[in-house]
Amino acid sequence: MITVDKNPAYPVAIQELKEEKHMPEGMQLRQANYLNNIVEQDHRFIKKRVRSMLGLKSFHTATSIISGIEAMHMVKKGQLILLDKSVQNQVKFIHQLFGIVA
Template sequence: AMDEINARGEMPIIVRQIKYLNNIVEQDHRAIKRVTKPMLNFKSFRAAKNVLAGIELMHMIRKGQLLLEGGIKLSFADQFYVLSGQIRPV
């Protein structure tokens, strides 16, 4: 099936198999489920998208995956305030 798609497409699709990739994805998904489970249903797709983007951003900051210009090391709270464009209260 992949050969047929690659024959038609401009950019070939490469299949990479990583044995434990599913476990890594599920670990990240577990954190999202833990936050969203107490919430009732989202009223719109837009609201769900915004909430999930915020949750993902917080997890990226916590895991140290956010890189700021100049390689400055900031605390978790300071990174959040930089992203939101606010000044951190003293």
């Protein structure tokens, strides 16, 4: 499911993507003013970090940096499912996520 605001261009674009087989046929589009605001608020954290770096120059760099920012944001918001929420377990999670040998 894709959540977007009420911009009338979205349904047309999604339909074109489905016809061109760039998006699965079963993908649903949900248009709502307030649901998209929640997503935008969460992205504000990423935008703040990326803006200070003057943007991202390559796709590889963008993938790496945004993955790291998202992971740390998840830890900060308590969105991890860990049996023991100690700092040590959070550190182990980050090391496993990024393949860091401790």
